Amino acid sequence: MIKILVNRTQPSKAEIAKRQDFNYILSALPKKNLLYSPWFYGAMGFSSLAGLFYFIAAYS
Amino acid sequence: MILIERAKQNPAHFAPLYKKYHDAIFRYVFKRVDEEEAAYDITSCVFVKAIINLPKYEYRGVPFSSWLFRIAKSELYQSFRDKKAKRTISIDSVQIGRVMEEFSIDENEHKREILLKVLPLLKDKQLQLIEMRFFEKRSFREMGEILELTENNAKVKTFRALIKLKALYAQHNPLK
Numbered sequence A: 001m002i003k004i005l006v007n008r009t010q011p012s013k014a015e016i017a018k019r020q021d022f023n024y025i026l027s028a029l030p031k032k033n034l035l036y037s038p039w040f041y042g043a044m045g046f047s048s049l050a051g052l053f054y055f056i057a058a059y060s
Numbered sequence B: 001m002i003l004i005e006r007a008k009q010n011p012a013h014f015a016p017l018y019k020k021y022h023d024a025i026f027r028y029v030f031k032r033v034d035e036e037e038a039a040y041d042i043t044s045c046v047f048v049k050a051i052i053n054l055p056k057y058e059y060r061g062v063p064f065s066s067w068l069f070r071i072a073k074s075e076l077y078q079s080f081r082d083k084k085a086k087r088t089i090s091i092d093s094v095q096i097g098r099v100m101e102e103f104s105i106d107e108n109e110h111k112r113e114i115l116l117k118v119l120p121l122l123k124d125k126q127l128q129l130i131e132m133r134f135f136e137k138r139s140f141r142e143m144g145e146i147l148e149l150t151e152n153n154a155k156v157k158t159f160r161a162l163i164k165l166k167a168l169y170a171q172h173n174p175l176k
Helices: A013-018 A022-028 A038-059 B002-009 B011-030 B036-056 B064-081 B093-103 B109-121 B124-135 B140-147 B151-172
Strands: A003-006 B088-091
Touching (some): A013 B011, A022 B036, B002 B011, B002 B036, B011 B064, B036 B064, B064 B140, B088 B124, B124 B140, B140 B151
Parallel strands (some): A003 B088
């Protein structure tokens, strides 16, 4: 059953402002996964190619 | 719009938008939940979700504030489903008077009690419309933006909700 509150006391503007915490909002954001970063794929791709060329050069 | 574009690049730049809209979002949530602490928690979740989804936000006629209210609405219903908060209607005497006036009935203690008894009997979507229009004095345009309806549709649905409320009131009023 839905509750009905008549003439409920509302917190003041100052009270609400006091509860603002933007740092908490930033800390609650999900951390970026390195696996989805283009930097990760760039670095992995580059090192794989470098390794491949090294083996080709070393054994040919 | 500049603030939004900057915030899309870096979440830390969302701070001015958070400061600007925190009060309005909190009050929207507070009126619909029974506990103040739950309202603060839900408000925080709204802004976390807003920052996460900000890259998807594009201005297509819907103001940024209405976009935030949409997130607040969905977060509220998620909290009700998770039983983290209880659906509540916060109403004051002036707002009760406004609805009575719409019904063209004289206000007295007995009639007020009947109205308060029948309000929760409305379907939730109808209740949302009554809350927004008569308790929060929102325009049909804004209501449409928040509820993802056209302005005209919001008007028609509010009118139907009012008729339903009137019928429920008549059913429960022994002194017709």
